[in-house]
Amino acid sequence: MARIPAAERRQELIDAAVLVIAESGVDGATTRRIADRAGAPLATLHYCFASKELLFGAVFEHIAGRYREVLIASDVHGDVATTTRGLMRGLLQWYVDNPETASAIVELISWARRQDGAKATGVYDEALDTVRSILVADAAAAGQSIDDETLERLAYVVTVIADGFAINWLMYRQAGLDPEIDLTLGLLDAWMAANLSGGGSVDPVGVQPARPRPGAAESPEKLADLVSWVDVG
Structure with a gap:
């Protein structure tokens, strides 16, 4: 062999x-x-x-790297709003296509938070840094400027909405989530339309209502020193 x-x-x-x-x-x-x-x-x-600590440290680095790769692959190189929307769609589709990774992220982040709240933010820091760098580069290429406060708020909105979507998806595991993805993107569109001043906002898309959930009624320090604090017992 x-x-x-x-x-x-x-x-x-x-x-x-x-x-x-x-x-x-x-x-x-x-x-x-x-x-x-x-x-x-x-x-x-x-x-x-x-050690098991080193293995789990490598898992954290792997997940942070995958998150970064997904964001980079989802960069549509448009204006600020168009790029932000592309990043969000890429993240949502990634969660749907990779439920095991999504489940592991939720498990690891929750566990790591209990281990050391300050350093458990490593994966989020990686994601936020990537979002910021993509938006700054695409804004410049589109002849736009984006102030630091707007940049931070956009990065925050992307990660918070994507996380909420991921948890809901893991709970219900619906098939064919296009309406739910469009609805979630519509929330982002609405926020950008109200908050981006001259930022190249996109027209909110016409979204279909989300399907009722099964059984329901109708109607975020870097990872370099990670292994120094991981304690898996």
Whole structure:
């Protein structure tokens, strides 16, 4: 059997950890379960990651990196409002397409917040920095200026609305979420229309009402020092 390169094996273990965390939570994500999910001997996991703390630190870095990649891929290089809308749509679709990753993010952020509230903001800081840099670059390319306060508010609105959408999606797991995505984007459009002055605001789209939920009635420091505080017991 061909030997799997160490970097590839590490990534397989990180991917397996995301799946196990999504299914069993952080407390249930034992190294044995993670190794079994990756199809690797437990000794291999301990060879790749000297401790569970290092593995979970790598999972955090992986998720922050994926979040950044999704935002960059969703950059439509338009004016401020058009770009912001593109970033939001990209995030919402990513959550829908990757429910295991979304579940793991919710689990990890909640758990990390209990470990160390100040440093648990690493993933959010990464996302907010990426949103800011994209908006500043696209504003300049479009001949616009965006003040610091508006920039901060836009980054905040994008992350808050996207997080709320993700949690709702994880609860109900509806299929064919286009109406819900359009409705959520409509909230962003309304905020931008009311708050962006000369920021290239887009016309609010005509959105369909969200479908009733099943069973319902009709009608965020960098990650460099992460492993120094992670304590998984």
